[in-house]
Amino acid sequence: AAVDALVEEWKGQGRRARRLSVSHAFHSALMEPMLAEFGVITAELEYQRPQLAVVSNVTGAVIEQFDAEYWVRHVRQAVRFADSVAYMADAGVSRFLELGPDGVLSGMGQQCVDALFVPALRRDRDEPQSLLTAIGRLWESGIDLDWTALYAGRDGQTVDLPTYPFQHDHYWLRLATTGDVTSAGITAADHPLLAAVVALPKSGEVVLTGRISTGTVPWLRDHTVLGSVLFPGTGFVELAIRAGDEVGHGHLEELTLQAPLVIADDDAVVLRVVVGAESGGRRSVTIYSQSGDGWIGHATGLLTQVRATALADTQWPPAGARAIAVDDLYPNAAEQGFAYGPAFRGLRAAWRRGTDVFAEVSLPEDAEAGGYGLHPALLDAALHAIGLGELFPDDGKARLPFAWNGVTLHAAGATHLRVHLSPAGGDAIALTATDPSGVPVVVIDELAFRAVSAGQLETRPAEHLYRLDWTAGPASDAEWDGTLVHVDGLDVDGLTGSPDAAVLTAPDSGSPAADVTAVLAAAQHWLADHRFASSRLVVVTGTDPGQAAIAGLVRSAENESPGRFLIVAADAPVPDGLLRAALAAGEPEVAVRDGALLVPRLVRAVPAADSVPVFGADSVVLVTGGTGGL
Incomplete structure (x- = not known):
């Protein structure tokens, strides 16, 4: 409880704090009861002088000789990591290689001194690729490496590089992105991503249209995310504000991205920006791209008239930074x-x-x-x-x-x-x-x-249909070790402190409308209480239609406030162990069936074999329109 209180205190000050999953409170007074016995054991060992210079996290300097007393101090005293790194930097060390399962120390070291920190391995990444990447970064920084050791037994050989730099002149003709659209009775947009503007009669709507590709907009190639050329989110903001300027509503009140726009090398993408009629001083804006014969919605939002914004006249570089x-x-x-x-x-x-x-x-x-x-x-x-x-x-x-x-x-x-x-x-x-x-x-x-994951950015043929399927959750060794409490009924206000997650079991009174209304009130209280600003409400529902209505409500709340809710649709009471596994999965919604944790995924909808009609010699077929009438 004391550790949890300390974590909350640090978080309240805007600092990063995380409870460590360790077996003992090392480097603290709680280790003192074992120091005497530990000293007896370490005294039985034989110590040699280090063959390489070792900078100690106990002293923050080079240590000449290890002994039993040193290791006793190591268990109890503070870790002087910053002092050790600073000592090496003062001694002229400018490059650090971290040997461990992740890059945690490299991240900490970058906050201590201005130097190159390279982790040999990274969590959840391919080990050979991580190691070779680290070796490449060290070589790039000027380290003289023993390449024969790296390529031993691999039949590697050196090749001569050109003695002159490659030429980078570009001679391809640049395609024109717009023509004379005024001859078609529409207005030119005068924008690099948009060609024309069309005002629709009576409705008050305005449509802006354009056609882009990596050939006509070359800088798009430079925005590659997880292996895909991705139209940047800042591009959607630019399109929305340009559309707002067209109708005198240049302030973007909100814009939510719904689907990524992946651009293939040989594709030209047709864009449509649709601005709705004014209502209450606002206009809706929706951005589409054409896919086959259909349209994909990528972003939707609201536009208002430009408002004044006061910016403080600050010193630059900022004082105290x-x-x-x-x-x-x-x-x-x-x-x-x-x-x-x-x-x-x-x-x-x-x-x-x-x-x-x-x-x-x-x-x-x-x-x-x-x-x-x-x-x-x-x-x-x-x-x-x-x-x-x-x-x-x-x-x-x-x-x-x-x-x-x-x-x-x-x-x-x-x-x-x-x-x-x-x-x-x-x-x-x-x-x-x-x-x-x-x-x-x-x-x-x-x-x-x-x-996001790479799978979310994969391009797929537009003609395929998809359906929702519940699949086994991805295997992971990650554990969720936050504080988990249960809400008494629907009384969210009755919770004490700021738990990392709270479990609310959806009511089932027999009146779906009343149950949905009650959960709505609880969700509103949850979002309004500043104590739970960094917490997650786990809503456990059943599987009948009335409970599905509650899940739909919470799903909408999660879309509006990402990371604040988790839906667990279960066919039986869910033990805390499974709830923690659901929180560790990082999904907005999971299901529990027969004690197994499932996650929702879109899968390709394949028609059943018996759904395809088979016509034989004796089949009867009704033909309409083939002869001009019935």
Whole structure:
């Protein structure tokens, strides 16, 4: 309980805190009862002088000789990791190789000194690939490696490289993205991603249309995520604001991304941005792409008239901020699946002050910012500074922006930005940016991120149909070790403290409408109580239609407030062990059937063999329209 209270205290101060899954409270007073016996055991060992220089985490300096007393002190005393790293840096060490199962120490070391930290292995990644990547980064930094040892028994051989740099001139003709659309009775959009604007009669709706590809918009190739060329979320923001400007509603009140837009090398994608009629001072905006004969909705939101935003005139670099090295940002991002090309590698410098991150970003000199409100690559680069702070958990997951709130563009055509990023609760940040002279460019009140996997970005033929299937959850050794409590009935307000998760069993009174209303009230109280801002409400439902209505309600709440709810649809009471496994799975919804944990997945719908009609010689067929009438 004392440890949990300390964790909550640190979190309340905006700091990262996590309870460690260890067997004993090492390096604390709780180890003192075993020190005498431990000293007797260690005294029986024979110690030799180290053959290599060893910097001790006990002293923070080089140790010449180990003995029994040293190891007793090692168990009890504080770990002087920062002192040890600083000692080596002062001695001229500029590159560190971490030998261990993950890169935790490398991340800590980067916060201590300005040096290169390379982990040999990374959690949940291919070991040979991780090791070879580490070797490559060390060689790139100037380390002289023994390549014969690496390639021993592999028949490797050296090859001569050209003695001159490769030429990078581009001679392909650039395709025109727009023609003379006015001859067709429509208005030119004058935007690099959009060609035309059409106002629909009577309805008040406006449609903007365009056609893009990696040939006509070359910078798209530089945004590769988990192996797929992905239209950036900042591009959808640019499209929505351009559409809002067309109708005098240039403030993007909200924009939620619904599906990724993956662009294949040989594909040209048709875009439609549909702005709805004004209602209550707002206009809806929806962004589509064409897929075969159908349309895929990628983003939907609301537009309002531009509002005034006050920005503080802050000193730059910001007072009290500490400079951060940015050299390793893009190599580290590539390891997580973000293979940014030159157009998106815009981060130039960064600073930290507490949990806030400040950065300078710019477009490459050959990038064309004209025609854009704010070039998507520049705004995307502004978000890269998130990786230099502690705004998100260090869990190795790739995250993409998916919900934008309160976006105001104050100036168009920027090529350089000064950016301020700050936490906005959960997996969300707030952003303000000015140009180098301090003039406001863009303000984002809140931007929420969501973890994605490579499977979510795979392109599939549009003609295939899919259905929902419940499959066994992925095998994982991860354990959820947070605090789990049970709600007494529906009394969420009666909970004490700030548990990591609370379990609410859905009521089953026989009146589905009354049950849904009761759960709605509990969910509203849960979201309104600041104690549970970082907690998750686990709603356990049954499997009958009335319980499905409750699950539908909670599903909507989870879509609006990602990470705050978990649905567990069960055919029997669920023990705490399975609930913890469900929380560890990281899914918004799971099912428990016969004691097994299942997760929802879309699978290709294949018609049953007996559903395909077979016509024989004696079959009767009704033909309509074949002869002109019946």
